[in-house]
Amino acid sequence: xxxxxxxxxxxxxxxxxxxxxxxxxxxxxxxxxxxxxxxxxxxxxxxxxxxxxxxxxxxxxxxxxxxxxxxxxxxxxxxxxxxxxxxxxxxxxxxxxxxxxxxxxxxxxxxxxxxxxxxxxxxxxxxxxxxxxxxxxxxxxxxxxxxxxxxxxxxxxxxxxxxxxxxxxxxxxxxxxxxxxxxxxxxxxxxxxxxxxxxxxxxxxxxxxxxxxxxxxxxxxxxxxxxxxxxxxxxxxxxxxxxxxxxxxxxxxxxxxxxxxxxxxxxxxxxxxxxxxxxxxxxxxxxxxxxxxxxxxxxxxxxxxxxxx
Amino acid sequence: xxxxxxxxxxxxxxxxxxxxxxxxxxxxxxxxxxxxxxxxxxxxxxxxxxxxxxxxxxxxxxxxxxxxxxxxxxxxxxxxxxxxxxxxxxxxxxxxxxxxxxxxxxxxxxxxxxxxxxxxxxxxxxxxxxxxxxxxxxxxxxxxxxxxxxxxxxxxxxxxxxxxxxxxxxxxxxxxxxxxxxxxxxxxxxxxxxxxxxxxxxxxxxxxxxxxxxxxxxxxxxxxxxxxxxxxxxxxxxxxxxxxxxxxxxx
Numbered sequence: 001x002x003x004x005x006x007x008x009x010x011x012x013x014x015x016x017x018x019x020x021x022x023x024x025x026x027x028x029x030x031x032x033x034x035x036x037x038x039x040x041x042x043x044x045x046x047x048x049x050x051x052x053x054x055x056x057x058x059x060x061x062x063x064x065x066x067x068x069x070x071x072x073x074x075x076x077x078x079x080x081x082x083x084x085x086x087x088x089x090x091x092x093x094x095x096x097x098x099x100x101x102x103x104x105x106x107x108x109x110x111x112x113x114x115x116x117x118x119x120x121x122x123x124x125x126x127x128x129x130x131x132x133x134x135x136x137x138x139x140x141x142x143x144x145x146x147x148x149x150x151x152x153x154x155x156x157x158x159x160x161x162x163x164x165x166x167x168x169x170x171x172x173x174x175x176x177x178x179x180x181x182x183x184x185x186x187x188x189x190x191x192x193x194x195x196x197x198x199x200x201x202x203x204x205x206x207x208x209x210x211x212x213x214x215x216x217x218x219x220x221x222x223x224x225x226x227x228x229x230x231x232x233x234x235x236x237x238x239x240x241x242x243x244x245x246x247x248x249x250x251x252x253x254x255x256x257x258x259x260x261x262x263x264x265x266x267x268x269x270x271x272x273x274x275x276x277x278x279x280x281x282x283x284x285x286x287x288x289x290x291x292x293x294x295x296x297x298x299x300x301x302x303x304x305x306x307x308x309x
Numbered sequence: 310x311x312x313x314x315x316x317x318x319x320x321x322x323x324x325x326x327x328x329x330x331x332x333x334x335x336x337x338x339x340x341x342x343x344x345x346x347x348x349x350x351x352x353x354x355x356x357x358x359x360x361x362x363x364x365x366x367x368x369x370x371x372x373x374x375x376x377x378x379x380x381x382x383x384x385x386x387x388x389x390x391x392x393x394x395x396x397x398x399x400x401x402x403x404x405x406x407x408x409x410x411x412x413x414x415x416x417x418x419x420x421x422x423x424x425x426x427x428x429x430x431x432x433x434x435x436x437x438x439x440x441x442x443x444x445x446x447x448x449x450x451x452x453x454x455x456x457x458x459x460x461x462x463x464x465x466x467x468x469x470x471x472x473x474x475x476x477x478x479x480x481x482x483x484x485x486x487x488x489x490x491x492x493x494x495x496x497x498x499x500x501x502x503x504x505x506x507x508x509x510x511x512x513x514x515x516x517x518x519x520x521x522x523x524x525x526x527x528x529x530x531x532x533x534x535x536x537x538x539x540x541x542x543x544x545x546x547x548x549x550x551x552x553x554x555x556x557x558x559x560x
Contacts (some may be wrong), residue, residue, distance in 0.1 A: 174489055200474075200485075202474040202489070208390045211390065211391050216398070218476075254545060
């Protein structure tokens with residue numbers, strides 16, 4: 001039996017190919033941190049959660065600071081909040097881009113502040129002394145209720161409140177939306193909507209949700225406000241005048257001792273320029289066909305906005 | 310602790326009609342399972358009988374069965390949902406694909422295992438091929454066929470949970486909702502409900518399997534006592550009589 005059985009060979013080849021493909025997926029160029037970086041006043045370690053939008057934000061803040069002469073080290077893609085927040089508290093990271101409502105409810109489970117200003121001031125109270133939150137960016141990555149443009153035009157619906165004019169409306173979101181305080185119960189108590197039928201699709205506003213919305217199975221879909229499919233399909237995001245959803249504006253959280261002078265000014269200047277549309281365009285580049293590197297996207301954006309040359 | 314709380318969740322009568330609406334989700338699970346099992350039976354039984362009776366096509370059937378078993382159910386469902394739409398059709402398609410292999414295996418193994426001399430005797434008495442199938446092979450193979458049905462039903466009922474991710478109710482909803490909100494009591498309750506339902510249905514089918522066994526034939530195979538192999542499929546048949554049921558139950 002010197003010859004290797006051809007079927008066995010094929011099986012090995014397929015397995016090896018699959019293994020390589022998987023390995024390829026995990027070795028994104030943005031993984032891993034930079035080098036060097038002490039802990040003097042002129043140095044900052046920027047961290048991020050493990051999804052492209054947050055990584056791009058980290059590079060946007062980091063590269064803008066680097067352009068001001070600050071020594072910047074990166075520790076991007078650090079899993080979930082439960083993993084990176086302790087690192088922030090220990091001073092292993094000095095800056096992390098956060099989402100106002102989410103970080104507030106992480107720190108204080110009973111927080112019920114909704115608007116950006118309320119969340120920001122509650123956040124100041126909730127953060128440990130060693131940390132500080134700088135200015136909120138105008139842009140937010142929050143739950144948003146979306147309808148197709150045809151539906152919006154035909155029924156003259158541009159705000160969540162307008163849904164009350166209609167008959168029975170079917171809405172889709174993740175299953176927990178049915179019982180979440182800012183889900184179906186909130187639609188009822190805040191907007192007085194009792195005509196909502198709920199259908200759970202558990203893909204956080206992904207392709208199945210989009211399919212259901214576009215083919216009319218549902219009329220309203222909960223999709224994160226910075227998901228590129230909103231732009232691609234010209235969906236209309238319903239306004240939320242009564243703040244059903246807590247503000248999820250971008251807020252950089254910094255080590256308090258470093259958030260001073262030039263650093264604070266630079267970070268605030270960057271935040272000021274980050275709108276929801278900015279985030280959408282970034283996500284379209286990193287998540288769309290281009291599969292752009294978050295660092296490239298951030299660098300391009302900083303150049304366009306005059307932060308770097 | 311979580312298990313006790315989960316049991317309390319299930320035993321709370323209020324949860325059956327309002328809130329999590331266990332009764333409604335049970336209905337959803339049973340109806341999509343019943344439809345899928347029915348489609349599997351309609352498709353797999355005639356094919357299994359043909360393979361078992363003629364002894365041809367077994368290799369192809371095994372190959373195709375293994376291919377459908379290798380398909381990742383949730384992945385396939387996600388793709389079909391995006392292609393077809395958010396409705397019952399993609400759910401039924403993946404459940405049927407999943408359910409066919411064990412049913413098919415049960416049917417052809419059952420028919421194949423019928424003693425060759427019994428069939429020859431039937432033919433010598435002047436029975437037509439149809440009569441042989443209907444009056445000899447199927448009755449003798451009945452326990453194994455129901456065994457295949459058992460395996461199929463179990464797989465389908467347990468897998469309805471993945472459909473809950475796509476606007477379908479069912480017990481899977483408790484698993485997903487529990488996971489998303491770190492409500493492990495609800496998750497455990499969902500797991501217990503699915504498991505209990507599967508065990509209950511399997512128990513009922515086990516009783517049916519005993520009832521359909523023809524008198525005078527050992528229960529675990531139509532004629533496993535007989536050492537005589539069937540001439541035309543002797544090698545494959547030997548394995549079929551040893552473990553046709555396990556074959557269906559494996560995945």
